[in-house]
Amino acid sequence: MDVMGTVRTLVSGPDTDGTPPTSARNRAALHTAAAERLASDGSWEQAYEHLHAAVQLLGGEPYDELDRLRREHAEAREQSRRDSLTASYNRRYLDERLAALLSEVDLRTTGLCLALVDIDHFKAVNDTHGHLFGDRVLQRMVAELDAALPDSGFCARYGGEEFALVLPGRDLAQAVEISEQARDRIARHDWSDLHPDLRVTVSIGVAHAAVRPVEVERLIGEADLLLYTAKESGRNAVAYRASRGGRVRLAGAAGARRSIPQPVRTTG
Structure with missing residues (x-):
């Protein structure tokens, strides 16, 4: 028995x-x-x-x-709950925690923000230096993304070279500021100890959940759409919507770029 x-x-x-x-x-x-x-x-x-x-x-x-x-x-x-390579939270935890937060957080006050972060031209890093070197870049990236997160926020590996920053209790303006600071910190980071010629930037899409009901897939989908817009407008930028269903803008100096593509708006 x-x-x-x-x-x-x-x-x-x-x-x-x-x-x-x-x-x-x-x-x-x-x-x-x-x-x-x-x-x-x-x-x-x-x-x-x-x-x-x-x-x-x-x-x-x-x-x-x-x-x-x-x-x-x-x-x-x-x-x-952890990603074996980067020690950040994994996709499973991200989905579970987002679902819990969307039911717990008072969306009528500050709401909940999700930023999707993608390393620009990461395939070129792997092709040039190899996948083991790329792994070291991913590990360093998590350290930089974690560096200035608020206590209630966390970083999770979304997949490949994409990461998610979850920012509960932060309004859109605060989340955009946190994301823009992360983008700037990574762009200014000294990557030369990994390779003398290495320079790394990221593109970020910031979505804001302010009304119920909000599904995890919908929030991620909006952040992903904004991330794609940041890449289409030249990369190394943070994209967000100033209002629900409004035009997409870029944070910081990137906001002065001439062309900012406007993606098809999500419905609902």
């Missing part, structure tokens, strides 16, 4: 032949083993239930194995 089957048998009470149930400590150990198996499969809620049952059986006694498993559980859960 496997661990889970054993747990179900032994914690249910006396055996059918009338023999007493296994001792509380042994049953707690079985719960712990089941929790370890479930945690390794990523079934965190069920694993926690078994841990809780073990603690109850032990009457709250100190139990090193449970403490160890709880720590491993927390570490594994955090690692499952």
Whole structure:
């Protein structure tokens, strides 16, 4: 019988032949083993239930194995949220956290902003210097994006050379300022320790959720559309809409560029 089957048998009470149930400590150990198996499969809620049952059986006694498993559980859960290369949050966490924030944040006051960041001409970096070098650029990029984020904000790797900055509790003007500062910081960064001729810039699209209902896909889609506009208008720029459904503008010095393409407006 496997661990889970054993747990179900032994914690249910006396055996059918009338023999007493296994001792509380042994049953707690079985719960712990089941929790370890479930945690390794990523079934965190069920694993926690078994841990809780073990603690109850032990009457709250100190139990090193449970403490160890709880720590491993927390570490594994955090690692499952992280991108293995850059240590930023991953796409799965981004989608889950955005969905939660869109239901929690008071959109009538400051709202929620999402900035999508794409490294300009990153394919040329990989083609010229190789993918391992490109990986080092991505890792450095996360450090620069994280450098001035507000406490409530976070960075996630959206995919490839794209990253997302999530800025809850920030209005559009604040989010554009944060994004423009990040763009400028990256453009001015000294990349020469990676390669003497390396220069890196980014393009950014900033979307703002201010009314409900807002779906994660819609918010990401708007940020992606604005990111594309930033690239089409010459790259190394931050694009945003001054009002819902309004014209797209570029932040900072890029705002003086002659041609700023106006993408098809999203509906709804």
